[in-house]
Amino acid sequence: MKITLKLEELSMFLLGVFAFSQLNFAWWWFLVLFFTPDFGMLGYLFGNKTGALFYNIFHHKGLAILLWFLGFYLQNEVFQLIGVILFSHAAFDRILGYGLKYKKGFKFTHLGEIGN
16 A cells, blocks of 8 residues: 555646646756745744644645645736645655654654654
């Protein structure tokens, strides 16, 4: 099952790359912005509860899709770009085993404990 989930996340990552290719941005934007959602980890400076909240907001695929649709509806490519980056990054993280966080601590995710 673990391989199936990783393949599913890889498919979503590739979908994000495809969605980016439909936007009018140079490819270097994708590379530069790809890891920006990890700034959500700065929330852990204020404790596990705040850290989990911020991390999960920046890694929530539903929010990413909502932002993309908002950009599509408003014909605003910046919102679409933000949605694509968040979506692609979240899928990539899940391929590596980094899931949404529990308040217990950074290594406790919906995919299991990191490092086990």
